[in-house]
Amino acid sequence: MITYAGFDELIARVYAHRQDHVFEYWGELIDAERRELLNDLTGIDFEGLQSLFAQTRRSDAVAGEFGPAPFIPIPKTDGENAQRAQAREAGIAHIRARKVAAFLVAGGQGTRLGYDGPKGKFPVSPVAGKTLFQIHAEKVLASSRAYGVDIPWLIMTSIANHEETETFLEEHDYFGIRETLVHVFPQNLIPSLDANGSLILESKNRIFKNPDGHGGSLTALKTSGALDFLAEHGIDTLSYFQVDNPLVRVIDPDFIGYHELNTADVSSKAVTKAGPEEKVGVFVRFPNGACGVVEYSDMTHEQQHLQDCTGALVYSMGNIAIHLFSVEYIRRLTAGGAIELPYHVARKKIKSLRAGAPAEIDGFKFEKFVFDAIPLAERSIVFETGRAEEFAPVKNRTGVDSVDTAREMMSALFRSWLAARGVPVPPGVRAIEISPLLALGPDDLPADLTVPDRPDVYLS
Numbered sequence: 001m002i003t004y005a006g007f008d009e010l011i012a013r014v015y016a017h018r019q020d021h022v023f024e025y026w027g028e029l030i031d032a033e034r035r036e037l038l039n040d041l042t043g044i045d046f047e048g049l050q051s052l053f054a055q056t057r058r059s060d061a062v063a064g065e066f067g068p069a070p071f072i073p074i075p076k077t078d079g080e081n082a083q084r085a086q087a088r089e090a091g092i093a094h095i096r097a098r099k100v101a102a103f104l105v106a107g108g109q110g111t112r113l114g115y116d117g118p119k120g121k122f123p124v125s126p127v128a129g130k131t132l133f134q135i136h137a138e139k140v141l142a143s144s145r146a147y148g149v150d151i152p153w154l155i156m157t158s159i160a161n162h163e164e165t166e167t168f169l170e171e172h173d174y175f176g177i178r179e180t181l182v183h184v185f186p187q188n189l190i191p192s193l194d195a196n197g198s199l200i201l202e203s204k205n206r207i208f209k210n211p212d213g214h215g216g217s218l219t220a221l222k223t224s225g226a227l228d229f230l231a232e233h234g235i236d237t238l239s240y241f242q243v244d245n246p247l248v249r250v251i252d253p254d255f256i257g258y259h260e261l262n263t264a265d266v267s268s269k270a271v272t273k274a275g276p277e278e279k280v281g282v283f284v285r286f287p288n289g290a291c292g293v294v295e296y297s298d299m300t301h302e303q304q305h306l307q308d309c310t311g312a313l314v315y316s317m318g319n320i321a322i323h324l325f326s327v328e329y330i331r332r333l334t335a336g337g338a339i340e341l342p343y344h345v346a347r348k349k350i351k352s353l354r355a356g357a358p359a360e361i362d363g364f365k366f367e368k369f370v371f372d373a374i375p376l377a378e379r380s381i382v383f384e385t386g387r388a389e390e391f392a393p394v395k396n397r398t399g400v401d402s403v404d405t406a407r408e409m410m411s412a413l414f415r416s417w418l419a420a421r422g423v424p425v426p427p428g429v430r431a432i433e434i435s436p437l438l439a440l441g442p443d444d445l446p447a448d449l450t451v452p453d454r455p456d457v458y459l460s
């Protein structure tokens with residue numbers, strides 16, 4: 001057994017859990033490298049990993065039965081419109097009372113986009129070429145101005161993109177938001193395991209770990225001290241969104257109002273599925289009354305295609321990863337008690353070091369999903385929104401859910417705002433962009449606006 005002063009207990013645990021292969025290169029390491037390896041091992045929950053490995057042998061079948069979740073529809077009737085107006089008032093009051101903060105999760109790796117850097121730095125807007133970070137920042141700033149309050153902005157990064165994200169935001173002066181209102185923190189990592197349940201060395205003195213998924217954001221709020229930041233600012237509601245959706249309404253008074261009026265722990269936005277085969281999770285209700293999301297891959301073909309007597313899909317409400325969380329609920333969820341988000345297992349190729357040479361091996365990565373917080377909540381609501389208004393995920397470089405489709409959707413949405421205000425768009429206009437600092441919706445557009453006749457128009 002190897003020895004190192006001050007780490008005896010940790011080293012004994014590594015051996016006791018038969019993970020001592022991680023010391024294979026110990027004899028070749030200098031002191032600083034040995035410490036790095038020991039630091040990597042510190043805090044690993046060996047028992048927890050063992051039970052996660054046992055989980056890799058079980059099929060991830062969905063527990064029990066479920067039916068479609070109830071939801072608040074896009075208002076059509078007078079009654080629904082009146083309810084909506086009431087919710088909006090409640091939401092505006094809550095924002096004005098300085099109770100709401102924006103929470104962006106930006107810790108992903110953006111593999112499908114093939115962009116080597118934080119996804120938020122990717123330019124997506126159709127005319128001005130604004131990055132995702134700038135679009136989100138300007139929406140936070142515009143909402144602050146509209147409601148006359150300072151809205152804090154939390155951003156979760158990963159260890160891999162944290163520094164680059166911070167530098168980018170600093171270089172751009174946080175796009176006009178006061179620096180003390182922006183809180184950037186990295187998410188936690190969890191070791192991956194190889195096909196035998198062993199820890200993986202990525203180099204002679206480092207253990208391979210992966211970010212613990214967007215669900216890890218709730219734990220990271222606690223472990224990073226972000227919950228204290230929220231307490232200092234008196235925030236009780238977090239508006240959660242993901243970096244790759246440039247259409248998201250970062251601060252939505254209607255949604256916030258329903259969340260408040262229902263005293264919900266979690267609220268979620270949903271869009272009608274584009275068709276039975278669309279690969280999004282859907283909102284369901286379990287027999288115990290709790291709502292949740294069941295992933296596309298966990299539904300049978302029959303469930304995906306099931307129709308009601310009008311021919312509409314029964315499981316029609318697609319999850320678009322926009323949520324409101326009560327801060328109190330996040331505290332309960334992360335207090336280390338009985339309720340905790342589960343890990344999901346993904347089989348992945350992992351770059352590692354084997355017998356002194358780099359090798360790509362089969363392994364297991366573990367991730368938490370944020371929507372698993374929904375069934376654990378005492379009260380949750382699902383709120384329908386329009387896809388064209390609020391969901392343009394940038395996942396791929398081209399094709400479906402790509403930069404191209406997001407640009408087209410942004411331009412089409414801005415065109416519809418102008419139409420709603422009766423502002424004519426000359427025939428020569430190809431792409432339109434409206435800055436969040438000019439308008440967050442059609443009602444904010446100046447009535448005397450004129451659109452110039454040129455192919456690319458940026459209104460700011």
Ligand code: UTP
Nearest residue numbers: 105106107108109110111112211213214242243
């Ligand atoms: P995706 O699941 O689309 O992953 O993340 P991704 O890493 O961005 O892209 P691919 O799958 O590698 O192509 C959805 C959202 O969740 C965040 C991402 O930053 C994105 O906003 N996320 C994902 C995290 O913050 N942490 C994670 O560990 C995973």
